[in-house]
Amino acid sequence: MIPTRTTVHSGVLAAGLGLSRLCQKKPISAGIWLGVFLPIKYYSATVLLYFALHKNWKVVTAGCATAAAVIALGLFSLALTCTPYFYDRSWAITLLRN
Numbered sequence: 001m002i003p004t005r006t007t008v009h010s011g012v013l014a015a016g017l018g019l020s021r022l023c024q025k026k027p028i029s030a031g032i033w034l035g036v037f038l039p040i041k042y043y044s045a046t047v048l049l050y051f052a053l054h055k056n057w058k059v060v061t062a063g064c065a066t067a068a069a070v071i072a073l074g075l076f077s078l079a080l081t082c083t084p085y086f087y088d089r090s091w092a093i094t095l096l097r098n
Contacts, residue, residue: 027056027058027059027062028058028059028062029062030059030062030063031048031051031058031059031060031061031062031063031064031065031066032062032063032066034047034048034059034063034066035048035062035063035064035065035066035067035069035070036066036067036070038063038066038067038070039067039070039071039074044063044067048060048063048064051063
């Protein structure tokens with residue numbers, strides 16, 4: 001129950017921060033906040049879809065670019081931690097023995 005509560009809070013936090021920045025007439029900052037939380041909670045995607053339907057392209061562009069950067073950074077950091085594991089062939093020997 002705790003992880004669900006945490007992801008719901010992060011989705012609400014993303015929407016709240018993004019919309020508060022939009023109310024302050026800062027669309028790029030709003031898109032960045034929505035994009036940061038998009039890989040964590042997909043609720044931000046519905047908000048970005050709303051802005052796309054209303055042709056607020058600064059928010060949508062900033063959100064998608066930030067989400068792509070967060071995903072790329074996550075994949076890059078995962079690749080750095082997993083690469084030595086795959087280059088070490090002992091894992092394959094362990095699997096074949098079992």
